[in-house]
């Protein structure tokens with residue numbers, strides 16, 4: 001359980017499962033609508049072998065999620081890196097530390113898989129997300145022009161573990 005800053009609310013962080021799929025897909029679709037139809041993209045990620053999700057929820061329902069995917073070279077159990085595919089907190093619940101809790105839990109998973117690095121792409125125009133990741137120790141790596149279905153550019157960011 002993690003607390004929500006400024007309230008007495010307690011939120012459960014748990015591994016996602018098949019029952020979470022519809023909400024995650026719907027929520028991705030609305031959050032990332034400006035980048036194209038993300039529902040299909042997220043559905044495919046959720047079907048990928050080895051993928052995992054983390055869900056933040058309270059009794060009233062889910063509040064956020066993250067999706068992580070271990071990139072493994074052929075024949076290797078240890079991922080060469082883990083990709084943070086998406087992280088979303090419901091708009092009314094942002095800026096209270098929930099995103100950071102999801103990120104920390106995603107990193108724990110990556111470490112448990114034996115990875116030494118976590119990487120992600122975020123839109124070049126998404127200043128808020130870049131600030132959020134910078135604060136969490138991620139550093140920009142490369143630019144990816146035309147990364148999203150509608151042609152927006154992304155920045156790849158990465159964080160190496162000690």
Ligand SMILES: CC(C)(COP(=O)(O)OP(=O)(O)OC[C@H]1O[C@@H](n2cnc3c(N)ncnc32)[C@H](O)[C@@H]1OP(=O)(O)O)[C@@H](O)C(=O)NCCC(=O)NCCS
Pocket residue numbers: 005031085086087088089090093094095096097098099100101121122123126128129131132135
């Ligand atoms: C990016 C995102 C997941 C961050 O989630 P969040 O719950 O708002 O994140 P946090 O609350 O942990 O941190 C965000 C900000 O709140 C601040 N914050 C963290 N804990 C806080 C607290 N206890 N009290 C007040 N503010 C706090 C942080 O300092 C941070 O500030 P910053 O904008 O100056 O960096 C969320 O904004 C989101 O869902 N965005 C849309 C989807 C997206 O862009 N995802 C990233 C690309 S995949």
